[in-house]
Amino acid sequence: MEYFIHILVIAGIYIILTMSLNLIVGYTGLPALGHAAFSCIGAYTSAILALRLGLSPWIGILAGIFLAVITGLISSFPALRLKGDYLALATLGFNVIVYGIAKNWVSLTRGPMGLPGIPSFSIFGFSITETWKYLILVLFFDIISFIFLWRITSSPFGRLLKGIREDEKAIQILGVNTVKYKVVVFMVGAGFAGLSGVLYAHYITFIDPSSFTVMESITILLMVIFGGMANLYGSIIGAISLVVLPEVLRFLGLPSSVAAPLRQMIYGLLLVILMLKRPQGILGEYRFR
């Protein structure tokens, strides 16, 4: 039971990641393949502030989101000049760079050894250490994130994002400064990814660069695609499905040396099948061609 709740917590964290990535990729049509970089920034910021300066994780959330947003701002610049697979490559490269910084700036991040002993959240002096309590915390942030992102996507603002996705030239003709919207979308998406990074760090209480690789980004993207492009409910489904699914393998009693690569093989296969048969995913609202 405890384990089941743990899975839900993880799923809850991924929900924020998928919804925020969907904003960038699904609604605005920008192939951002390096989303894990932003949660890396959030996680490390909060962890370092907590471990080095003893700051509360609540401050860590603010700081983590803030730095993630700045990172999002920086990483939006390629999106202003590149398109399609070139942009995908650039965002992927950005992910590797952030990962590289986390891995090599040992004096700050302890590199591959990671940061253990990250304190958990506490509300009014009560520490949130039990898994079910953390689940409530995560659900709280899930709901806030959903409302935030839903309000954006179901507004004229969101409509404009779709316009940018459908035909950037045409929407410029209508007086829309696409540069501004692309930058904003990256900043918002990155901010939420940073939030999920913070939640992750204070839950697992240990982070290392290996949680924020390109593979991780692709997994998040897979969840977005699977659940449905430009559909927030789809992202929720995608996150839950692809977090729960590998656990089924565990139940089959396979040793981890088999389960781990097998899980990735399923992800890879799923991605290929989706691209071949239904790129827009389960609940996807538009034909991602």
Next chain:
Amino acid sequence: MDGEKMWMQLTLNGIIAGSIYALVALGFVLIYRTVRFFHLAHGGVYTAGTYAAYSTYMVLLKAGSNSIVLNLFFATIVGMIVAGILGVFIDRIVYYPLRKSFASDLIHLLASFGVFVFIQNFIQLIYGAQILTMRTWPVKEGHHILSAVITNVQIVIIITSIAVMSVLWFFVKKTKFGKAIRAVSDDPVGASVVGINPEKTITIVFFIGSALAGLAGTLVSLETNIEPSMGFNAILKGIIAAIIGGIGSFPGAVLGGFLLGFAENFGIWKIQAGWKDTIAFVILILFLLFKPDGILGTKIKMEKD
């Protein structure tokens, strides 16, 4: 190590690394020029070819064949063929249907990533995640050339790479097939009008390009260890090399490969080795933003609007 020796050694190391990167980049660009998207699964083919070579080598050794050179030779050939076939297989099963339905480059790229993840983990499933090595021969001291040290193995790597690249250059520039490849990559419709079968050409290109990747991986494993994730780094470096040199051109791929090899080796002289990859990617992004055609490249991405 005094200054001059250091420079020579770094240059040599740069050439060695560069020739590997050039091989990977060349195969990648060959494919890219023909199908116009980033075939990331090239990294998976690289790994698969290497493991095939490894298995062949080990089997031969066990079967009693004692000539290391001969074993390696056969292993390399097998590795190249396995890689080549795998590449063709991927194209027919995954890319061909996407081509038929006019899927965007991005979809090809994502599918390619899925294939890559699948292959890498399939290999891990079969061989395990541990590090393997093909170097069953005694470590001999290297030769001294111009105040640098080079081992026999390293000589083999350089000579093989350059020889293969020369053969490929001849093939592309002078033979009928080579002309067909260039025709299809410049204008697939026009090429089919003059009787060239684009699909057949694409198949050949995937075979050759993938075989190059298999060769590169096998050569690398003469010097370093083998593990399932080796292809990831290799393909990313290959892409960086291709973009730096100019993704539309074969000489560009080779140039980019050597430049990257030099940059890495001279770069880590002052900076820690771990930052190597990070620097390579910073260079990649700078090129993508400011000089996407690379140093030698010609604009091959047509105006997409």
Next chain:
Amino acid sequence: MKILEVKGFTKEFDGIKALKEVSFSVENGTINALIGPNGAGKTTVLNILSGFLKPEKGEAYYKGKKITGLPPFKISTMGVVRTFQNTRLFLQITVLENVLMAMRYRNGENLLDVILRRDKVLKEDKEKINKAMDYLSLVGLAEKKDELAENLSYGQRKLLELARALATESELFLLDEPLAGVFPETRKKIIALMKKIKKERKTIIFIEHIVGIVSDISDRIIVLRHGEKIADGKPYEVLKDRRVIEAYLGGEGDT
């Protein structure tokens, strides 16, 4: 008043001169036709005017302000809108949403308002939807408001693009072949709309091949050939011009 002044547009593509020192000016509240055989450079002129290309030489002034070199969205906010030869609609969204895209919101496009003052945003959206429906009614597409744009016929798409252009409330309309390839009934509608635009003292520059229609509704005709302006004046003058006749009947382009 001269709403637009084009001075010396020169544009080269890969060594081929698409435009050579093209200059003309346009009076407010007029319909101006830009005609010429294929490859004359007409669409290039529109591309430069709408900000998608920069000329090698030459400038354009809209209401006295220089627009060459400005990004497309900026030119658009100054009151210029263009349509495309093969219509560039947002195909996977509805007809109504296509028109709404053209309308700039005070609150609805402001991130803070969207998140924190949703009530204001919804109210503004209602207003805009009403207005959009007016434009749709104008072009006769009101019943199709929830239809995906990709399901419209070619003629309906052209009307939708025009409705969208009208919704921008621009003063200068750059229309790239608004009448090409549509049935006579739709053609009549579009011409009526163009006359209505002129009635509202707005200006049109449109590219067209069909010379007969051009002379009916245009106040002025500008003729391009091989990137050069060869005639510029009232319809009956221009169409009598020997060079113009030669350009069309001399084995190139269509009439």
